[in-house]
Amino acid sequence: MNTYGVLLIGGKGTHQPTHAKVFASDPRCRLIAVTDEPSVSARRLKLNQQLAEEYGVPYISNLDEALLNDDVDIVSVCPEVERRGRIIPKCAAARKHLYLDKPLADTLTDADAIVAAIEKHGITHQMQLGQVNSHTGQAAKRAIDTEQIGDLVTIHADQYFGKGKGGTVPEGFVRNEQEDIKRYTFLEAKAEFFDVGLYPIGLVQWLVDKPTTKVYAITSNYFFAEHVKAGIEDFGAMAMTFEGGVTATITAGRVGYMTHPMNGRSRLTLVGTKGVITYDPLRPHIDVYNDDPNFVMPKIHPEDPMGMFEAQSPEYTSMPRNRFVPLHEDPTDDTTAFIDCIERGIEPIMNVRRGAAVTETILAGYISATRGEEVSLPLPR
Amino acid sequence: MRELELDLVSERVASIIQQGRLGNPSFLRCTTQVNKPSSDLQTVLDRILKLAEHWFKGAPEKTYHLKSTSANVITVSAKWTGGQGAMISIIGIPFDQAPKLDIVLLGGRGAVYFDTDGM
Numbered sequence: 375m376n377t378y379g380v381l382l383i384g385g386k387g388t389h390q391p392t393h394a395k396v397f398a399s400d401p402r403c404r405l406i407a408v409t410d411e412p413s414v415s416a417r418r419l420k421l422n423q424q425l426a427e428e429y430g431v432p433y434i435s436n437l438d439e440a441l442l443n444d445d446v447d448i449v450s451v452c453p454e455v456e457r458r459g460r461i462i463p464k465c466a467a468a469r470k471h472l473y474l475d476k477p478l479a480d481t482l483t484d485a486d487a488i489v490a491a492i493e494k495h496g497i498t499h500q501m502q503l504g505q506v507n508s509h510t511g512q513a514a515k516r517a518i519d520t521e522q523i524g525d526l527v528t529i530h531a532d533q534y535f536g537k538g539k540g541g542t543v544p545e546g547f548v549r550n551e552q553e554d555i556k557r558y559t560f561l562e563a564k565a566e567f568f569d570v571g572l573y574p575i576g577l578v579q580w581l582v583d584k585p586t587t588k589v590y591a592i593t594s595n596y597f598f599a600e601h602v603k604a605g606i607e608d609f610g611a612m613a614m615t616f617e618g619g620v621t622a623t624i625t626a627g628r629v630g631y632m633t634h635p636m637n638g639r640s641r642l643t644l645v646g647t648k649g650v651i652t653y654d655p656l657r658p659h660i661d662v663y664n665d666d667p668n669f670v671m672p673k674i675h676p677e678d679p680m681g682m683f684e685a686q687s688p689e690y691t692s693m694p695r696n697r698f699v700p701l702h703e704d705p706t707d708d709t710t711a712f713i714d715c716i717e718r719g720i721e722p723i724m725n726v727r728r729g730a731a732v733t734e735t736i737l738a739g740y741i742s743a744t745r746g747e748e749v750s751l752p753l754p755r
Numbered sequence: 756m757r758e759l760e761l762d763l764v765s766e767r768v769a770s771i772i773q774q775g776r777l778g779n780p781s782f783l784r785c786t787t788q789v790n791k792p793s794s795d796l797q798t799v800l801d802r803i804l805k806l807a808e809h810w811f812k813g814a815p816e817k818t819y820h821l822k823s824t825s826a827n828v829i830t831v832s833a834k835w836t837g838g839q840g841a842m843i844s845i846i847g848i849p850f851d852q853a854p855k856l857d858i859v860l861l862g863g864r865g866a867v868y869f870d871t872d873g874m
Contacts, residue, residue, distance in 0.1 A: 527825045530786050530844055532859070541778045541864030548838035590819045590832060592840050596781035597863055609782060609861075611842045613832050619824035623832075623842050625784050633866040639859060643786055645828055645846050650788055652857070652872065746817060 378716065379406040379445040381470070383437065383461065384452035385425030387418075387677070389475050389502070391684045393450045396709035398429060403448070403713065407432045409440035410453065411461070437461065441468040448716070450709075451475060454559045459484025463491035472499040473712050477572050478729035480558055482737060482753060485730040492726045498715060500722035501729035504708035505533075505577040505640075510653035512705065514581055514642055523646025529581060529622040530645075531574035535566075536638035536695075537681035538608075539674055540630025542599035549595045549607060551743035560604040562679050566627045567593050567610025567743075568736055574624035576732045577642070578614065580723060582622065586731070588615040590748045591739035597630050600679055612739050628680060631671045636695050659698040669695045759787070759856045759871070765806050768860060768867055772810060777862025783807045783841040788855040791847035796829045799845045804833065810860060811839045 380397045384390045385408055397403045408426035410418065412435055419435070426433035434440040441449070441464065449465045451458065452475040459479050465472055472492065478501050479485040492499050505511045518526055558565040579586060593607040601608040609627030616622070629638060642653040672692040675685070685691040706714065715722045734753055742749040772780050783806070789799050808814050815833035823830065827847040834840050848854070853871075860867040 528823060528828050528830070528844070532784060534861075543863055545779075546837075548836075590821070592832060592834050594782065594838055594840055596779075596838075596861060611782070611784075611832060611840055613819065613821040613830060613842070615822070621821050621823050621828075621830065623821065623830055623844060625782070625842055629861055629866065630864065632864070633861065639868075641857075643857075645825075647825070647827075650846055650848060657872070748819070 378403045378447040378713070380404065380448045380450060381406050381440055381443070381446040382408045382425065382450050382452070383410055385422030386686060387421045387683055388452045389683065390450065390452035391425060393452065393473065393709050394425065394429065396707060397450065400710065400713055402717065405429050405431050406443065406446050407434050407440055409434040409437050411457065412436050437464065441465060441470070446470055448473060455480045456557065456559060459487055462488045466491040466495045466497060469495055469497055471497055471716050473709065474499060474501045474729065476502045476729070477568060477736070478726065478733050482734060482755070485733045486755070489726050489730045498722070499726055500712040500715065501724045501726065502708050503573060503576045503724040505573050506580050506723045507706055507708055507711040508655065508704045509702045510642060510655055511577055514644055514653050517644060517651055518581055522649070523644055523651055524648030526582065526620050526644065526646050528620065528645045529578050530643040531578050531622065531624045532639050532641045533570055533573045533626045534634065534638040535570055535628045536631055536634040536636070538598055538628050538630055538679060539671060540597040540633065543595050543597060543602055544599065547595055547602055549593060551593045551607070551740060553741040553744040555740060558606065560606070561677060563598065563600040563604050563606060564682065565606040566601070566608045567591070567739065570628060571610050571612070571624065571626040571736060571739070572732050574626050575612070575735055576724065576728065578622045578624060579731055579735070580728060582616045582620050584617040584620065586614050586735050586751050587617050588748050588750055589613065589735060589738045589742055591742040593740070593743040597628065598680070610739065610743070614735070631681070636698050655700050655702070656698050658701045660701065662697055662699055667693070669693050759854055761802055761806065764856070764858065764869055765809055769809060771867055772862070776865050777860065777867060778864035780810045780860055780862045781839050782861040783810070783843070784859040785841070785843045786846070786857045787844070788846045788848045790850045790852070790854055791827065793850065796845045796847055800829055800831060800843060803843050803845070804831070807833065807841045811835050811837070815841070
């Protein structure tokens with residue numbers, strides 16, 4: 375069995391601790407170091423160093439230097455999305471296998487540059503999008519491939535994150551979208567059509583497996599004052615048309631801790647010429663009721679009020695929501711699926727081209743939401 | 756549509772809204788399967804839109820109809836001047852299959868789920 379050296383870009387306060395946990399516990403991998411660009415803020419530096427300390431590995435403050443290390447086989451790339459356009463091509467040029475946090479990029483230019491760099495160097499790579507390897511995602515793909523519902527007509531997909539303290543949007547606030555968005559990531563919130571919408575959009579695009587040709591989207595602020603203050607949306611909905619005529623709708627966002635018995639709705643409905651199938655990780659499920667306390671909203675961390683990342687101290691840790699036990703478990707997690715692909719020499723499902731298509735579709739969605747009209751894809755370069 | 760008990764759903768949800776349990780009702784996601792040929796899809800869509808109008812207290816400012824190659828599916832996205840939104844899809848199914856209603860109504864501080872197939 376090979377042992378892959380793993381370099382982590384980005385630390386606490388990102389999704390990297392979640393990925394690092396999987397890499398560290400996989401016997402095929404060993405963590406080498408944590409690194410980032412030398413120009414990161416003092417806060418980011420501290421959070422990166424904290425992750426390195428947790429795993430007892432060095433922190434290398436110069437990414438270029440870290441990439442020269444021959445012991446590194448895999449790079450887990452998790453900086454803020456606004457920095458990915460310059461970091462990922464560097465990692466590709468170093469010819470490492472790349473595990474890429476989602477979304478791939480925040481601009482079309484960056485997405486195209488990332489695709490070109492990765493495809494030039496022919497490395498194994500995967501953008502994080504666990505739905506494609508989930509039990510429901512795989513079952514849906516089989517249903518389409520085996521024509522269980524005849525020819526695919528339309529798909530409806532929803533992904534809601536049950537986190538954050540809702541009910542704080544100023545009374546009467548109505549969102550007016552801006553198509554020229556400069557920033558998606560803030561300390562207290564992220565643009566959720568961009569960040570959560572990516573999951574159902576990526577899942578649907580993989581299932582249909584044809585280019586998206588048109589979108590119509592609406593974006594909104596329904597739940598959180600933090601998103602209003604940052605000028606970003608907390609919810610979005612989009613209608614999509616694909617080459618060949620298949621259609622889809624997605625709805626996605628962060629909807630608050632107390633809006634769902636578990637972690638939020640995640641539902642997929644396939645409509646074909648011969649039938650309809652609905653997939654939901656909680657259907658079927660086993661109900662468990664006992665004298666364990668019911669879920670209550672965790673204490674809100676001032677630097678992560680949306681509960682986006684692993685709690686940095688126990689007082690902010692969320693209680694488990696385990697009244698429902700899904701009957702089916704996912705066959706693998708996203709990071710393990712990536713390591714499996716390297717081992718077996720196969721291309722991961724969520725490759726960079728699919729990741730870039732998701733980015734382009736979301737950007738088209740913002741344009742549509744701004745103009746209140748249908749937008750055609752591909753977007754002009 | 757009597758089998759989907761839309762009138763009852765409409766009033767029960769309106770009561771929940773009135774009690775303030777959702778905060779401001781903001782977004783409706785509805786996927787409904789109805790029997791063809793007995794139910795006309797457009798008629799069902801109009802009834803679901805009426806539900807939304809009842810809960811959002813007004814008619815939408817703008818609607819978008821997603822064109823489909825199939826006559827068995829109609830989908831509408833709607834937006835209200837107050838920012839509320841809806842994504843509604845009606846699917847025609849054969850007469851020997853059970854009609855289904857899957858509704859999510861999101862509010863600022865809560866949500867309502869009604870799914871005739873169970874959560």
